[in-house]
Amino acid sequence: MSLRVEGLKIYYRTLYGDVKAVDDVSFTVDDGEIMGIAGESGCGKSTLGNGIMRLDGRMRKVGGTVELDGVELPIGDDRAMDRLRYKELSIIPQYAMSALNPTRRIRTITRDLLKTKKVRYSAEIEEFRRRLDLVGLDEKVLRQYPIELSGGMKQRIVMVISTLLNPSLLIADEITSALDVSTQRAVGEMIIEFRDRGYVKSVMVITHDLSILAQISTTILVMYAGKLAEKASADTIINAPLHPYTQLLISSLPEVGVRYEDRVLSGIVGTPPSLLDPPEGCRFHDRCPFAFERCHEEPPFDEVAPGHFVACWLRSKSSVSADAAAAAPVADGGEG
Amino acid sequence: MRRYFLKKISIYLLTFWVAVTIDWGIPRLMPGNPLQVFLLKFRAQPDAAKYLQAYFYKAFGFNEPLWKQYLYYWDGIFHWNLGVSMFYYPTPVATVIGQHIFYTMGLLVPAIICAYFVGNRLGAMAARRKVLDNSILPASYLISGTPYQWFAMLLAFFLGALWHLLPESNAFAFGTTPVWTWTFIGNFLEHWILPFLSLFFIMLGGWAIGMRNLIIYELESDYAHWLQMLGSPARLVRRYAYRNAVLPQLTGLALALGTFVAGQIVTEIVFNYQGVGLLFFNAITNSDIFLMQGAFLLVIIGVLVANFVIDIVYVLVDPRTRVSMMGAEG
Amino acid sequence: MTDADAPAEGMRPASGTAPAGSDPPPVLAHGTAPDPDGMAAQPGAATEAVAPVSSPLPGAPKRRRHEFLYFAVRNKKLLVGISVVGFFVLVAIFGPWLTSYAPLATGNTGWHPPSGRHWLGTTYFDEDVFSQVVYGIRASFEVGVLGGCFSVLLGMLVGFTAGYRGGWMDEILNLVTNVVIVIPLFAMLLIIGGYLHQLSLLWEAALIGMFSWPWAARAIRAQTFTLKNREFVGLARLSGESSSKIIWREIAPNMSSYLMLTFILLFGGAILTASFIDFVGLGPQGVVTLGTMMNNAFFWDALDLHIWWWFLPPGAIITCIVGGLYLTNAGLDEVFNPKLRSL
Numbered sequence A: 001m002s003l004r005v006e007g008l009k010i011y012y013r014t015l016y017g018d019v020k021a022v023d024d025v026s027f028t029v030d031d032g033e034i035m036g037i038a039g040e041s042g043c044g045k046s047t048l049g050n051g052i053m054r055l056d057g058r059m060r061k062v063g064g065t066v067e068l069d070g071v072e073l074p075i076g077d078d079r080a081m082d083r084l085r086y087k088e089l090s091i092i093p094q095y096a097m098s099a100l101n102p103t104r105r106i107r108t109i110t111r112d113l114l115k116t117k118k119v120r121y122s123a124e125i126e127e128f129r130r131r132l133d134l135v136g137l138d139e140k141v142l143r144q145y146p147i148e149l150s151g152g153m154k155q156r157i158v159m160v161i162s163t164l165l166n167p168s169l170l171i172a173d174e175i176t177s178a179l180d181v182s183t184q185r186a187v188g189e190m191i192i193e194f195r196d197r198g199y200v201k202s203v204m205v206i207t208h209d210l211s212i213l214a215q216i217s218t219t220i221l222v223m224y225a226g227k228l229a230e231k232a233s234a235d236t237i238i239n240a241p242l243h244p245y246t247q248l249l250i251s252s253l254p255e256v257g258v259r260y261e262d263r264v265l266s267g268i269v270g271t272p273p274s275l276l277d278p279p280e281g282c283r284f285h286d287r288c289p290f291a292f293e294r295c296h297e298e299p300p301f302d303e304v305a306p307g308h309f310v311a312c313w314l315r316s317k318s319s320v321s322a323d324a325a326a327a328a329p330v331a332d333g334g335e336g
Numbered sequence B: 001m002r003r004y005f006l007k008k009i010s011i012y013l014l015t016f017w018v019a020v021t022i023d024w025g026i027p028r029l030m031p032g033n034p035l036q037v038f039l040l041k042f043r044a045q046p047d048a049a050k051y052l053q054a055y056f057y058k059a060f061g062f063n064e065p066l067w068k069q070y071l072y073y074w075d076g077i078f079h080w081n082l083g084v085s086m087f088y089y090p091t092p093v094a095t096v097i098g099q100h101i102f103y104t105m106g107l108l109v110p111a112i113i114c115a116y117f118v119g120n121r122l123g124a125m126a127a128r129r130k131v132l133d134n135s136i137l138p139a140s141y142l143i144s145g146t147p148y149q150w151f152a153m154l155l156a157f158f159l160g161a162l163w164h165l166l167p168e169s170n171a172f173a174f175g176t177t178p179v180w181t182w183t184f185i186g187n188f189l190e191h192w193i194l195p196f197l198s199l200f201f202i203m204l205g206g207w208a209i210g211m212r213n214l215i216i217y218e219l220e221s222d223y224a225h226w227l228q229m230l231g232s233p234a235r236l237v238r239r240y241a242y243r244n245a246v247l248p249q250l251t252g253l254a255l256a257l258g259t260f261v262a263g264q265i266v267t268e269i270v271f272n273y274q275g276v277g278l279l280f281f282n283a284i285t286n287s288d289i290f291l292m293q294g295a296f297l298l299v300i301i302g303v304l305v306a307n308f309v310i311d312i313v314y315v316l317v318d319p320r321t322r323v324s325m326m327g328a329e330g
Numbered sequence C: 001m002t003d004a005d006a007p008a009e010g011m012r013p014a015s016g017t018a019p020a021g022s023d024p025p026p027v028l029a030h031g032t033a034p035d036p037d038g039m040a041a042q043p044g045a046a047t048e049a050v051a052p053v054s055s056p057l058p059g060a061p062k063r064r065r066h067e068f069l070y071f072a073v074r075n076k077k078l079l080v081g082i083s084v085v086g087f088f089v090l091v092a093i094f095g096p097w098l099t100s101y102a103p104l105a106t107g108n109t110g111w112h113p114p115s116g117r118h119w120l121g122t123t124y125f126d127e128d129v130f131s132q133v134v135y136g137i138r139a140s141f142e143v144g145v146l147g148g149c150f151s152v153l154l155g156m157l158v159g160f161t162a163g164y165r166g167g168w169m170d171e172i173l174n175l176v177t178n179v180v181i182v183i184p185l186f187a188m189l190l191i192i193g194g195y196l197h198q199l200s201l202l203w204e205a206a207l208i209g210m211f212s213w214p215w216a217a218r219a220i221r222a223q224t225f226t227l228k229n230r231e232f233v234g235l236a237r238l239s240g241e242s243s244s245k246i247i248w249r250e251i252a253p254n255m256s257s258y259l260m261l262t263f264i265l266l267f268g269g270a271i272l273t274a275s276f277i278d279f280v281g282l283g284p285q286g287v288v289t290l291g292t293m294m295n296n297a298f299f300w301d302a303l304d305l306h307i308w309w310w311f312l313p314p315g316a317i318i319t320c321i322v323g324g325l326y327l328t329n330a331g332l333d334e335v336f337n338p339k340l341r342s343l
């Protein structure tokens, strides 16, 4: 088991109180697993990814544990985490296109980065070239400044640099959203290739684009308002989702490449709740077509079938009200 | 690249034209005869006054139509013939200025360069630690609100007049002539310290504040966040941030030149330091019109040249602009 | 947390504010984003200050105001700056009641060090330094406010017109701005003052205003550009409002905080520049200003005569006022600009 997250809570401190962007989240990512994380904008996807990597000044870990390869990550202790970052876990940030220092050549950036991990650039240069070649980049980019490269090139470079030390876990945040469809597919394939070649053991892919997840991920985790809604194999999520939110998400899934958030908002009435002061119980209840009394209590994130987790009273093993369950058809083929 | 410099140069040429026109036009626009005030000083020597009046009327071209006067003026500028100083009569203005320019440059250029680097360092330090931020920053705000002449007087008073540590007046001891001997150089340096310190110190504040703000901005940028996400030590992040922030500061340098000119002039006055600033001031007090015009022109030319040099340096040192303009790899 | 994580209070650059007093005091000249074009104002700098967005929360205007207040009363820079400037405003207003000497009334016993009778001593001509200082502060505020107003108004005129009209109008105004910005203000004032021999307070302020607007104009132009394309301006235009009305009703209020910051900087810059002119002896006559005090002290040999109480107070007060104004500006910038805040 590569990554195990247990009851993780990450809040932002603001003037008006804590924004509970990641609230009591538990899941695991296996070796070789490519786990997609989906959900509307603002539901806490990036916060989850960034939180595992590094808490910035406003983020605070309120509770929970994160284990990587059986060792607990000292999240919250920046110094201790520094030793693990890049080597054990790494990230392609949401802003990959601007992640390269504009005034340094690619090779200088890489050299400086490797040096901080006590790795000699000359020892890695061959491998670096090979991987650049793998993602379709000429080695002359090494001598170039970021400004001379296109957005897509910069992104691929960040991808190669981030994974150069073969981290156990790679977090890839929105790596496809700024690209055209064919490049998106290529980038997706690179992720799979990297996993297959063992450059990374497991990957968390955060994206707005469910169709990309359908192509590349083994499992998909659906988030809603800082909580987990559902996790299952990509196939199950796409074809037989159980959580009402996932169902609506899938049913409004349009043609390939369109960001679902643009549509989903019209498909699902209302807006996500404020994370500053989220409602009691199931956070989806005021938008959920199947909401019933029980939903004022918080549903557990239960494993309803092997590897299939759902947080919904309708699916909960503990108690299912017969008529409510009957009212909610199991989605099939994305027709919800 | 070519377009960029052409654009810059045309702006500077236009500015030069405007400045020259102002320089030429102001004495002609002003009420009263600008010569009169000057000639009043020669009341005791009517002969001299008469001669001077005739000379200057001719030189000024007051007898000619305005457009001719204007053309003459330009002609003079192209031949570096700026007229004759009335006060230093009969030395030509160009020569008088030539004698003073070295002193101004010797003070101003080192002060600007030292203040630039030290100020930027201070700013970077302030961005690093709260304690430093709480001391350097307020001090910098005070310094940038300090009138140059006042700080100069402070130094001249305490280190000069009161404790006699350093000479407070002139660029070298009275009675010595500027020659290349060690004694003279030593003497010159001794006189140089106070005005230099005075200028340097007041210039510091602005750089420190600017640098601190730019660095904090850089530390919030995406590349800094990514480096931190990958566990880079603060040292590396700061090194990158400093380098990226120090380059835009060059633009700040171009913008600050105007204030530095003012600082230089009043500092020279306080230390009676015989640069162009003091010359300008004396020209004004003596109503030495040609010298005034010449000094103004020189200041303008100096500022334009400095701007142009900064433009070039900026393009050369910052890969962001260099690469986008030359598309070169090197 | 490493120290790089916590870059002390208040994040981010002065870019929003960067402008300049008279000639841009270097403080302010910064944050100028790398701008290969050099001529294209600084949109980055400008947009930030427009209509501050409150935290991540959808903030109603009322809440936003409350938020400003919350940060304002906690901002040390702002508090210190305002207190210092406020103190001197009080001195300027009530000072004359504290002194029983006319500022230019000479005695005949030469200079005296500070004492119970003359709190700050007397000058070479036996004038009371304290009452000179009090009137000097008044003059400084007058020049500062007038000069600041003149240049902000000119900057707004040029900036709004260029930004809103665009086209050839913009080209021309931009050119004028670029030319005026390079000409050193003080040299300009010297040469004009040199022929006029002295400048009244009003002239001083007017001339300072006349040559120090370009920085403000640039930034205002850039902001007008971005605001022009916003929905509410489009709506106003559709409803057939006149340009000047749109500018005053829709655009200007949206950058009011920014205009205020600019004014404060130009205010401080004008005080400094006026002190240079006065020091050189081209300042108003028959009026006491802090600059003319320094001029008199210096040219009547206060240094060699060790009359330190003559030149020390005026300069120190200018330093405090202008430093206080710059500090206020920096503090306000942090208050208005959510990006700069840290909790």
Ligand SMILES: Nc1ncnc2c1ncn2[C@@H]1O[C@H](COP(=O)(O)OP(=O)(O)OP(=O)(O)O)[C@@H](O)[C@H]1O
Residues within 6 Å of the ligand: A012, A013, A014, A019, A021, A039, A040, A041, A042, A043, A044, A045, A046, A047, A048, A058, A208, A275, C056
């Ligand atoms: N610095 C911050 N301070 C306060 N709240 C924040 C901050 N950053 C993010 N948030 C809040 O936390 C929540 C989660 O943000 P996050 O960036 O994780 O969303 P996301 O799912 O990645 O969205 P997107 O798909 O748009 O990237 C949002 O509601 C956001 O408003």
Ligand code: SF4
Residues within 6 Å of the ligand: A243, A244, A245, A282, A283, A284, A285, A286, A288, A289, A290, A291, A292, A294, A295, A299, A311, A312, A313, A314
């Ligand atoms: S728990 Fe209730 S409200 Fe929440 S998703 Fe399930 S049915 Fe809907």
Ligand SMILES: [Mg+2]
Residues within 6 Å of the ligand: A045, A046, A047, A094
């Ligand atoms: Mg995100």
